[in-house]
Amino acid sequence: MVTVVGVRFKKAGKIYYFDPDDINIKLDDNVVVETARGVEFGNVVVGPKEVPEDEIVSPLKKVIRIATEEDIAHHRENKERESDAFNKCLEKIEAHGLHMKLIDVEYTFDNNKIIFYFTADGRVDFRELVKDLASIFRTRIELRQIGVRDEAKMIGGLGPCGRSLCCCTFLGEFEPVSIKMAKEQDLSLNPTKISGICGRLMCCLKYEHEMYEDIIDKMPEVGSVVNTPRGKGIVTDTSTLLEMVKVKVKADDDSEEIVPFVLDEINMK
Numbered sequence: 001m002v003t004v005v006g007v008r009f010k011k012a013g014k015i016y017y018f019d020p021d022d023i024n025i026k027l028d029d030n031v032v033v034e035t036a037r038g039v040e041f042g043n044v045v046v047g048p049k050e051v052p053e054d055e056i057v058s059p060l061k062k063v064i065r066i067a068t069e070e071d072i073a074h075h076r077e078n079k080e081r082e083s084d085a086f087n088k089c090l091e092k093i094e095a096h097g098l099h100m101k102l103i104d105v106e107y108t109f110d111n112n113k114i115i116f117y118f119t120a121d122g123r124v125d126f127r128e129l130v131k132d133l134a135s136i137f138r139t140r141i142e143l144r145q146i147g148v149r150d151e152a153k154m155i156g157g158l159g160p161c162g163r164s165l166c167c168c169t170f171l172g173e174f175e176p177v178s179i180k181m182a183k184e185q186d187l188s189l190n191p192t193k194i195s196g197i198c199g200r201l202m203c204c205l206k207y208e209h210e211m212y213e214d215i216i217d218k219m220p221e222v223g224s225v226v227n228t229p230r231g232k233g234i235v236t237d238t239s240t241l242l243e244m245v246k247v248k249v250k251a252d253d254d255s256e257e258i259v260p261f262v263l264d265e266i267n268m269k
Helices: 069-096 127-137 148-155 179-184 209-218
Strands: 002-008 016-018 030-035 038-051 063-066 101-107 113-119 140-145 225-228 231-239 244-250 256-262
Touching: 002 030, 016 030, 016 038, 030 069, 038 069, 069 101, 069 113, 069 127, 101 148, 113 127, 113 148, 127 140, 179 209, 225 244
Parallel strands: 113 140
Antiparallel strands: 002 016, 002 038, 030 038, 030 063, 101 113, 225 231, 231 244, 244 256
16 A cells, blocks of 8 residues: 555646655645655645555656745746746737637746647647747747647536536546437437537436436336236337336226336336
């Protein structure tokens, strides 16, 4: 087992594990850590805990220190500078006539690099743009093309439910979502009703998918013969959400009627 702390660098961002290195770190502390892209400022969202070695990526980088007042002030200053960098990049994109949409700008904590996030329909030749930005900011420049789901996560907004988007509220990572999930939940397959503001299938289709699969596994198929409290019958319809089954059974006068049963009331053997 290895002792780690979980650190996030953005709200609802991915959680990364770091070695606390005998520093007395507590939940919600701000820390300065060494990452693959340089020194970064983050927030502890998972307090010290032990995890199996196979759950970490070795070698585990160490926390440099708990953030000081100077570190916090520097981090705030970087956030303010990002707005200015965003506007200057927009001007240069327009000047070069590039077909790209600038989404966000991020300074690394040590100011060793500025990362510009953008979306575009295809490949963009931004070599001249990088040269211009490097001459303005006098530091390393990285332009990173992102997808529409990442765009929604960065910009935020309200979903069809009226609440803030899950991706920018609590979802650390995107999980695969398929049209099969919508079908198994008996949802309308109208794209406008099952897609988020990013234009992709809504992430919330994933939340109850496992529960639906468990119920579907127990459900009889339409047309199958089952035993019910009213005798044998043929399944005519099923409701996964209600865990109900409609069965055609014989009435007392030998006519047939369709009777709803709770799933636990029928026997498929």
